[in-house]
Amino acid sequence: MTKGRGAARNSKEVLKPVDDRKVGKRKAASKPEKNTAQKSKKAKKDPNKPKRPPSAFFVFLEEFRKTFKEENPNVKAVSAVGKAGGEKWKSLTKAEKAPYEAKAAKRKAEYEKLINAYNKKQASSADDGDDESDKSKSEVNDDEDDEEGHEEDDEDDDDEEEEDDD
DNA sequence: AGCATGATTGTTGCA
């Protein structure tokens, strides 16, 4: 179940390009509403709140966007990159997505750490805390030196690899 | 002039 998340909508997306993308009108976190005046302190934006970590697809997209724009400098529609990226993503094999997933996992790890600090901060300033005391600054720290670089070693037979099976 | 949208998939969070 841990990795069976996508199984929910993973019925037969290959048959249909897009299932029911209800994301049709889901605005990003930029502006949830036209709330011009959020007097409520509760509705205050959270500058410290870490955004969700980019999934492997997004990590791949970041690089894909550069390539796509280089090969298609005329294309400026984000949707074009999204479609092309999505199609390409499906074309990628697990082994190719591995490095992206690895990076995504790394992002998630950092996100959890940030969330932890964020939660702590929220707890700390649960009542009023507008000026957050930087007491947890020592907590989260730059601690990355060498990551990845070992992991993918030998991919002889990937049982979960389903690409050339038609 | 400035913010929302569009399109992709994955992941996280809440009920």
Added chain:
DNA sequence: TGCAACAATCATGCT
């Protein structure tokens, strides 16, 4: 357990 919204991007469009 499952659904829903959000993560980046960037030009374009509407108010």
